Amino acid sequence: MSTETPGRRIFIGTATVVAVTVLWEVGGRGRWVDPLLLPPPSEILATAIDLVRNGYRQTPLWEHLALSLARALGAFVAATAVGIPLGVATSMVPNFGAAIDPFVQFLRPLPKLALIPLVILWFGIGETSKVLLIFVSALLSIIVGAAAAVGNVRRQQIRAGRALGAHGLALFRYVIFPQILPELFVTLRLSFGIGWTTLIAAEMIASDAGIGWMVVNAGAYLRTDIVMLGIVMLGSTGYALDLALVGLQRWATPWAGRS
Numbered sequence: 001m002s003t004e005t006p007g008r009r010i011f012i013g014t015a016t017v018v019a020v021t022v023l024w025e026v027g028g029r030g031r032w033v034d035p036l037l038l039p040p041p042s043e044i045l046a047t048a049i050d051l052v053r054n055g056y057r058q059t060p061l062w063e064h065l066a067l068s069l070a071r072a073l074g075a076f077v078a079a080t081a082v083g084i085p086l087g088v089a090t091s092m093v094p095n096f097g098a099a100i101d102p103f104v105q106f107l108r109p110l111p112k113l114a115l116i117p118l119v120i121l122w123f124g125i126g127e128t129s130k131v132l133l134i135f136v137s138a139l140l141s142i143i144v145g146a147a148a149a150v151g152n153v154r155r156q157q158i159r160a161g162r163a164l165g166a167h168g169l170a171l172f173r174y175v176i177f178p179q180i181l182p183e184l185f186v187t188l189r190l191s192f193g194i195g196w197t198t199l200i201a202a203e204m205i206a207s208d209a210g211i212g213w214m215v216v217n218a219g220a221y222l223r224t225d226i227v228m229l230g231i232v233m234l235g236s237t238g239y240a241l242d243l244a245l246v247g248l249q250r251w252a253t254p255w256a257g258r259s
Contacts, residue, residue, distance in 0.1 A: 010117075039225045044232065047225040050147075054228065057217070059209050065233060068199055068211040071127070075134035076195050080188060082141045087146020097147065103184050108140040116205060125206035133202040138195035145187025149180035178255070185249035189242055196238045211237075 021041055027033060028040025035043065051061040090097035090104075111134055123129045133244035153176055160175075211230050218226035 002158065008064065022026075036222065036224055039228060041127065043225050044228050048229050049074060051226070051229070056214050057208070064209055064211050064214050065237070067201070067209050068234075069237070071131055071202065071210065072134055072196055072199050075131045076138050078131075078190050079138035079142055079191065079195065083142030084184065087143040088150050091147040091150035092172075100143075103138055104143055107136070108144065112137050113201050116201065120205060129205045130202040130207065133205075134195045134198050137192040137198040141191040141194055142187055146180070146184060149183035150176065151172045153179045154184065182249070182253045185253065189245050191248075192241065192245065193238065196234070196241075199234070213235050 005108050024038075025040045025042060028035060028038065029045070039047075048061075053063055056064065086100070088098060115133060115136070119129045119132055123132060199210075200212035200215060203210040204216055207213040211233050215230035215234070218224075220231065
């Protein structure tokens with residue numbers, strides 16, 4: 001088991017990012033790669049400053065980011081609220097699980113891009129279509145993860161809870177839920193990542209704003225600097241939100257990892 005301290009890990013990670021950025025900048029200035037294909041970080045920074053001041057396509061940069069966040073977070077919260085109960089029910093009620101599992105397993109590996117034409121036909125090109133794609137992407141993984149978490153609860157703990165008089169909701173609240181909560185957070189982190197990566201596909205649906213749309217639109221005009229800026233914003237925002245989930249997990253499950 002690794003004895004590496006958090007401080008050392010942060011130092012190594014930061015040093016690696018700085019080294020790669022410096023090498024990227026040197027390579028860009030030395031034209032090791034055509035700047036049209038891979039602009040250096042200084043050019044991306046200059047583009048970011050320009051977009052902060054002037055926006056992109058008559059829309060402020062912060063508004064693009066806020067709109068993407070609203071779509072992704074709204075869909076993720078809804079997927080969590082629906083997916084966890086469904087996943088728990090799938091594992092605890094075998095007949096219900098047998099009924100919905102074929103649909104979940106069929107849809108889960110299906111590329112969400114394949115759903116875009118159908119979603120447009122059913123729901124049009126408004127916000128509903130975009131949010132729905134992200135919702136479905138996150139929901140299916142949450143259902144599977146929640147069901148697996150309940151299935152991993154040790155049977156002897158359930159028997160002990162029942163022997164002490166816990167049944168129904170009391171059994172779930174005091175025995176099952178504390179056991180599955182750490183694993184649920186892992187599932188939520190993975191599911192949010194899936195939903196966040198679906199954002200670009202969702203914003204391809206006749207959108208005119210959002211970071212995903214900005215990346216696709218800029219790519220059509222060979223604005224690689226804007227494409228790279230959008231990628232950096234998507235990655236950084238996703239990373240920050242994942243860290244927020246990790247912090248929430250540590251606060252909500254202080255017993256996780258302890259025997």
